[in-house]
Amino acid sequence: MKAKVIITTDQVKHLAKLAALPLSDDRLKKLVGQIETTFEYVQTLEKTDTTTLDETNQVTGLTNVMREDIIDDSRTFTQEQALQNAKHSHNGYFVVPAIFVAEDN
Amino acid sequence: MLLDKSILELLTGYKNKSIDPVDVINEAYGQIDKYSSKLNTLITVRDKQEVLDFLKTLDSSLPLYGLPYILKDSYATTELRTTCASKILDNYLSPYDATVHKKLKEAGAILIGKGNQDAWGHGASTENSDYGMGKNPWDPTRVVGGSSGGPAAAVATRMCAFAIGEDTGGSIRNPAAWNNISGLRVTYGRVSRYGCVAYASSMDTVGPFGKTAADLAIILKVIAGPDVYDGTSAPHEVPDYNLELTKTPNKLKIGIAPEMFGAGLDQEISNNAQDFASKLAELGHQLIDISLPVAEISDAAYYILAPSETSSNLGRYDGIRYGNTRDLFTQESMRRIMVGTYELSSGYYDAFYRKALKIRTLLIKTFQKAFEQCDVILLPENPIMPPKLGDLISDPLANMLADLYNTPVSLIGSPSLVIPSGFHKNGLPIGVQLVGKKFSESLLLGLGHQYQQVTEWHTRSPQL
Numbered sequence: 001m002k003a004k005v006i007i008t009t010d011q012v013k014h015l016a017k018l019a020a021l022p023l024s025d026d027r028l029k030k031l032v033g034q035i036e037t038t039f040e041y042v043q044t045l046e047k048t049d050t051t052t053l054d055e056t057n058q059v060t061g062l063t064n065v066m067r068e069d070i071i072d073d074s075r076t077f078t079q080e081q082a083l084q085n086a087k088h089s090h091n092g093y094f095v096v097p098a099i100f101v102a103e104d105n
Numbered sequence: 106m107l108l109d110k111s112i113l114e115l116l117t118g119y120k121n122k123s124i125d126p127v128d129v130i131n132e133a134y135g136q137i138d139k140y141s142s143k144l145n146t147l148i149t150v151r152d153k154q155e156v157l158d159f160l161k162t163l164d165s166s167l168p169l170y171g172l173p174y175i176l177k178d179s180y181a182t183t184e185l186r187t188t189c190a191s192k193i194l195d196n197y198l199s200p201y202d203a204t205v206h207k208k209l210k211e212a213g214a215i216l217i218g219k220g221n222q223d224a225w226g227h228g229a230s231t232e233n234s235d236y237g238m239g240k241n242p243w244d245p246t247r248v249v250g251g252s253s254g255g256p257a258a259a260v261a262t263r264m265c266a267f268a269i270g271e272d273t274g275g276s277i278r279n280p281a282a283w284n285n286i287s288g289l290r291v292t293y294g295r296v297s298r299y300g301c302v303a304y305a306s307s308m309d310t311v312g313p314f315g316k317t318a319a320d321l322a323i324i325l326k327v328i329a330g331p332d333v334y335d336g337t338s339a340p341h342e343v344p345d346y347n348l349e350l351t352k353t354p355n356k357l358k359i360g361i362a363p364e365m366f367g368a369g370l371d372q373e374i375s376n377n378a379q380d381f382a383s384k385l386a387e388l389g390h391q392l393i394d395i396s397l398p399v400a401e402i403s404d405a406a407y408y409i410l411a412p413s414e415t416s417s418n419l420g421r422y423d424g425i426r427y428g429n430t431r432d433l434f435t436q437e438s439m440r441r442i443m444v445g446t447y448e449l450s451s452g453y454y455d456a457f458y459r460k461a462l463k464i465r466t467l468l469i470k471t472f473q474k475a476f477e478q479c480d481v482i483l484l485p486e487n488p489i490m491p492p493k494l495g496d497l498i499s500d501p502l503a504n505m506l507a508d509l510y511n512t513p514v515s516l517i518g519s520p521s522l523v524i525p526s527g528f529h530k531n532g533l534p535i536g537v538q539l540v541g542k543k544f545s546e547s548l549l550l551g552l553g554h555q556y557q558q559v560t561e562w563h564t565r566s567p568q569l
Contacts, residue, residue, distance in 0.1 A: 015443040018450075019416060020423075022432040023439070031440055034501045038412075038444050041502060042405045045460055048467070055462035056469060058307055058337070059518030059543075060294045065336040075334070081200040085427030096425050 005039035007032055107132050108263035109566070112172065112320045113347075115266060119171055126171030129266070130156060133173045133217060136264045140569060144245060145237035146258045147218040148178045149185045156215055167213025169327060174209060175259040175268040178219040179226065181300040182206050185216070189302045190234040191224040192433045193422055203300025204332045205269055205311050212327045220255025220268060222276075224435050225419065226304035228252050229279050229507040230491075232498045233437040240494065241283060242567040243533050247491040250280030253314070257284040260314045261567055267324050268314040273304045274407050275511025277312050281523040282486035282536025285565060287553065288314045289321045292543045293518035294339035296325075297332030305414035306337075308407075308515045317563055318524060318553030322346035325546060344547050353551025355389040360479030362397035365510060370488045377535045378485045381526045381556075385483075388555055395475045395482065399513050402464055407512035408505050409448055409461035416445030440501065469517050476542050481552060484510045484538040486523050491533060514540050522549040525562040534562070 012032050016023045023031070079092050088095035107115070107129045118124030134153050141147045160171055176182065179189050181199035188194045206216065223233040231239030231254030239254035241247040242262050249258050253270030257280035260268050270277040272290040281288025289312045296311040303309060313324040326346045332338045361382060366375050386392055419442055424430040434442065448457035475482060488509050497504045514521045519540055526537045541549045557563050 011447075012443065015446050016439075019420075019439075019442045019446045020431055021434060021439050021442060022430075027436055027439065030436065030499075031443065034436075034440050035444055035447075037501050038408065038440070038505075039447075041505060042409050042457065042461075045402060045405045045409075045464060048402055048464065050460060050463035050467065053463040053466045055459060056465040057462060059469070059516075060337050060339065062294075062337065062339075067333050067336075072333075075201070077200055082426075084200060085197055087424065087429075094425055 005036060005043060007036040007039065106263055108136070108266065111317055112266055112315065112323050115172065116170065119165065126160060127157060129171070130160065130173050130215070130217070133264050136262055137218065140242070140262050141264065144240040144242055144249070144258055144262070145221050145234070146239065146255050146262065146264065147175065148188055148190060148221050148236045148255065150218040151185055151216060156217055159215055163213050169209065170213035172214045172266040173217045174214050175218050175220045175256050175265045176206060176216060177222050177253045177256045177270050179222060179271050179302040180206055180269065182216060182219070185219050187219070187302070188236070189225055190222045190236055191435070192235045193428045193431070195429065197427055199300070201300065204297040204334060205328050206300065208328050217265060218259070220253065220259055222255055223252035223437070225302065225415065225438050226252040226271060226273055226276055227415070227435070227437045227441055228497070229275060229504060230497045231255065231280070232494065233435050235435065238494050241491050242569060243285070244491070246493055247533070248494055248497065250283035250491060252276040254280045257281055257286060257288065257314055260284070260286045260316065262569065263566065267320055269328070270312060270314050271301055272310050272312055272515070273308045274411055274515050275508045277314065278486055278511055278521060278523040278538060279507065281314060283491045283534065285525045285534035285562070286314055286316060287318050287321055287525070287563065288312065288523045289325065289546070289550070290514065290521045291325070291329070291546060292339070292520045294337050295520070295544065295546065296328050297335040297338045299332055299334035303418040305411040306418060307414060308411065317557055318522065318550045319347065319350055322350055322550045339544070341544055346547055346550055349547040350551050350554045353548055353555065355555060357390045357481055357552065358393050358479040359385055359390050360393050360395035360475055360482045362395045362475070362482070364396065364398045365400055365484050369506065369509065370485055371490060373529050374485050374487065374490070374535055377527045378483065378537050381537045382483055384556060384560065388559065393479050395478055397471060397475055397482070397513070399468055399471055400509050403468055403513035403516055404505060404509050406461040406464040406468070407508065407516060409457050410465070412441040412445035413448050413458050414445070416442045416449065437498070465516050468513055472513070472517050472519065480541070480548065482540040484540055486510060486536045486538050490529055490531060510538065514538070519543055520546050520549060522553050524553045524556065527562055
């Protein structure tokens with residue numbers, strides 16, 4: 001970790017793109033400073049030596065939790081239920097934005 | 106008011122016909138009509154006639170028969186929309202019920218509304234809501250606390266008999282203290298998270314708000330237990346928390362760590378916690394000095410892990426299967442998502458995310474050592490009194506520091522009971538935290554109950 005985290009406008013733009021967040025210019029400006037403040041705060045951890053410590057990913061103490069391999073009808077949606085909150089559907093399908101668009105279109 | 110009565114008093118009254126549940130429901134709606142839109146307490150209110158009709162269908166021998174309750178709007182319900190206080194889910198009607206809601210419904214309790222919160226649980230004030238900033242019923246110019254601010258205020262203003270919040274980094278505990286009510290963060294896994302909108306899955310917990318520790322015990326018994334729909338729910342047996350209340354010994358060892366009473370803590374809150382400790386000593390408990398030099402590293406580790414987990418969890422909101430588009434996230438949520446995205450990206454993963462996972466191990470070990478010396482740890486709840494509306498929203502550092510005493514408990518998965526412990530000279534309520542080993546809810550509730558038998562702070566409600 002570097003001693004001081006410097007967050008640039010370009011970095012925030014890049015992060016927004018990765019996280020699929022459309023940013024207004026006004027918000028972009030505010031977020032650069034806020035994200036820098038956040039990193040300055042969390043960077044205080046640098047002072048704590050953790051070389052000999054294992055990672056803790058979860059605190060349940062449970063491993064390999066399985067359910068029975070049977071169909072649970074009470075949790076099955078009808079097609080209507082599955083689509084009830086979709087803004088756009090067609091013939092019983094979800095409509096999604098196009099990813100590939102033919103060049104001659 | 107009927108809703109000043111404890112859950113046990115109400116249930117007993119229903120049984121011997123001295124109280125009519127219809128009157129209690131009418132009273133709750135009366136309070137909602139008077140105060141909810143003024144204080145931005147509830148996001149959605151259920152039709153009263155529908156509730157009264159549902160009451161008629163209920164078997165009066167059910168354990169929570171006829172009790173009106175409020176859910177934080179992070180719980181999926183088939184009766185009312187679930188917004189999580191974000192316009193992204195403005196019209197989302199869930200095709201299924203969260204397990205906690207299903208259990209309460211089956212026990213005879215009746216959902217009457219969904220409480221305001223910080224959108225997606227992102228905040229400690231309920232200012233980051235798309236449905237209006239939650240106002241504190243004790244002083245409406247101040248924040249109500251959060252992120253479960255609405256359900257907490259609903260209990261304080263008697264809009265319900267109890268409520269359900271959700272606590273990741275303090276979201277039940279903080280508003281419980283700032284509203285003068287009791288709130289329980291449960292052991293991670295004690296209550297199923299199925300149907301709760303995920304914030305940071307490794308720390309999210311489902312827990313009750315009530316007027317007393319005894320009320321919490323009654324609710325916890327109903328909602329706790331394993332759930333096939335939540336692989337992280339605990340298989341541990343569910344005790345009869347209400348029966349166990351009076352079995353808690355009055356010779357417990359109460360650990361107090363001087364490091365948790367240092368810089369940044371309001372002096373009156375600090376004194377209040379000391380007074381609370383003295384009261385426990387009067388009851389026969391033994392106060393023990395312990396060492397917990399972890400507040401700062403916990404908060405920093407939390408503010409790495411929680412944004413990382415939320416950046417992943419909120420990736421699902423793409424506006425295709427349900428909900429609206431991602432431009433509707435608040436600035437606070439965008440900040441957390443982008444911070445998490447950065448911390449999980451290659452090149453930074455080791456320095457931030459992996460580092461925080463190791464800090465988590467350090468915290469678990471530190472607390473284990475502390476619990477070798479004591480049964481319960483007494484911590485302050487909030488380091489400060491509720492700020493003026495708008496103050497925290499543009500100050501991410503202050504927002505993070507509000508969780509200073511909450512995040513250590515979240516990271517280790519322990520339960521923590523918050524109960525009212527007095528008032529600040531500015532007239533606002535103060536609460537303390539009682540933290541125990543995993544699955545020690547009985548002990549914490551019993552200790553809280555002992556304190557509430559000999560004090561009256563918890564009986565006060567805001568003069569609106």
